[in-house]
Amino acid sequence: MSPEGVLSGGLQGPPAELLLRDVHVLDPRAGIDRRLDVLVRQGTIAELAEPGAAAGESDAEVIEGGGRLRVLPAFFDPHVHLRTPGQEHKEDLDSGTRAAAAGGYCGVIAMPNTEPVLDSAPLLRSLRDAAAREARIPVGFLAAITRGLQGEQLTEMAELGQEGALGFTDDGEPVESAGVLRKALQYQRLCGGVLALHEEDRSLSRDGVMHEGALSAALGLDGIPTVAESTMVARDAELAGYEDARVHFQHLSCSASAQAVAAAKARGWRVSAEVAPHHLLLTDEAVRGMNTSMKMHPPLTGEGDRAALVEALRDGTIDCVATDHAPHAREEKEVPFEQAPMGTTGLETAFAALYSGLVMPGALELPVLVRRMTAGAELFGLEAALIARDRPAELVLVDLDERWTAGEHGWQSRSENCCFSGRRLQGRIQLTLAAGRLVHRDRAPALAGAA
């Protein structure tokens, strides 16, 4: 991943000087799963040595891992809402990237459904300038596919691409017209970049506020049927296949969508997909108390869908985890369920929630989770973090034994609408290095010998 290229920000602090002594390094891409010393010099991984063998500079901080603390490649989230410009009361470039750093991320991609919508090159330029100044970790941007997310006229995608858009999306809104989407897919041959798709047939989802099922029937809340998503995934996969275009399906929520992606991949179409932690861990049962933090799009689905998504993530049908971090102010969420905006925050809890909820019970292997939490970079043409000599330091130090309660000490995010709030979690990020900088240090570090 190259921050100077298409990502902005993350270069505020000095390059890190750090010796992580006797830590358990796990990096499936690098083929490492063993105890090592990791020496970071001038923000670069200078040495991977046998435990106790590496010698840092005299002024470098030394952290003793005791063979127990883990070092993983830092995560990458291809789907976050940083709410800038226009909705800075929910989140801004600083608070959003602080939240990401606290969650162990070395890079995120921000969605363009801002106010105004990110649909012109001058706006992208100014936003990238702002990110260069304010973002704690590198941020990439997707620009809108259609002007104002109206689903009608294409944006100036080629110019946006030149200005550094990593791709295009109307996230929050589906591209309803197959004809408009087809033109965007064709235009991709000129402008490049990935087309990321929010799949929803509005004629099916209508005014729905939760998953359609027995619970929506009992609560008298309008349901969103899973076919509202899966029929659009199937349609757009076929369009992408026909145009030989590269598309990425955002926040899959049901079994049928995962099957449509598997079928598309089997036909050799260039598709990829992401899934959010809440869809892997929660079901519509969580909506029973009408807690508005449980209201998001797509909605939490049934147990069968949840289990199918875990399996699809495990077998690689779904390529990566993306949080769809969607902050909303307290007063916006403190309303009746039907009135509340869709979305949950997720950056600060993703790893611990998935480790506690999937890895510990044996539903997912830790190396697979690490791969899926880092793969988002590759899907958008960036290099994933790699723990190897001479690579920029993009890594996290994790205590897999530490138990904590989500939100107990507040949040780095400006908003607190987290669906995992109050949950007991295990596994805590101690340090995050992004772009060779130390961007997060846990407030109550369990680090023996920390300077």
Added chain:
Amino acid sequence: MNHLLSIEELDRAGIERIITQAQRFEEVSEREIKKVPALRGRMVLNLFYEASTRTRSSFELAAKRLSADVVNFAASGSSVEKGESLKDTVLTLSAHKPDAIVLRTPWAGASELVSRWSSAAIVNAGDGKHEHPTQALLDVYTLQRRLGSIDGSSIWIVGDVAHSRVARSNVLAFQRMGAKVTLAGPPTLIPRGIEQLGCEVRYELGELHTADVVYALRMQNERMRETWVPSLREYATWYQLNGRRLAPSQVLMHPGPVNRGVELSGEVVDSPQAVITAQVEAGVVVRMAVLYELLAAARPRQAPAATAPREHEAARVGEGQLA
């Protein structure tokens, strides 16, 4: 009981307690001076975000017959139209220290939410398409008076189930009282998964004759524009309850207001088998019973905010004042 938010949270004993209390109040309605001092000095706030004639006036009458002070607050023409949130409205009105807030909103779960913001007893008078518990209680009351008991009876609820809070509350209440419930209506207006409440679902009225009680739901005109059914004419052809479909022994109920010629034909509305007027009458005594249960008979309530408990008040208004 601290609040009445839903039938879901009531068990059979809880329903029966309110019904029994309502029976005691029946006598009050027969008096020349229809008033008892049970809630004298208490304040009941009617907070209505939706238009309602019969529910609001029924609550108002019930509160007045118990000698409570009543304040009506309608959202239209109020600060709500200036953009005040539900929370701020409730906090503001709570400053007047109402003992009970009767709340009607178009939003599911709003009563539960308000119960967290106010120390008043909350009565759900309809929350979106979720529940309308006092309607279900008055329907149980009406049926018990007519049938003696509804244990083991078969009750069909016919019509637009999807948009009906009455249907949800009544399915639960009738089942808790031992009835077997069948929902019938056009497939587009029966929500997927509703049978998991434990009721049967029918799309035709062929077996309607097996019902002891037929409960018709209001078919709203605006549903036509949203094309839930092709036309009112077709709806009436398949689902209208009329002299041909109903046997004289079957009890006919409707929450009102009735669309004559749509869900019900004129002749059945006026027939002796219809208990629609009795339902309206029952509304007052059942709501008296609910307010009494919450404000006079209740154990001291746990206030959610920093409000002092009200033991002294609970002790002051005892059951003795009723007689």
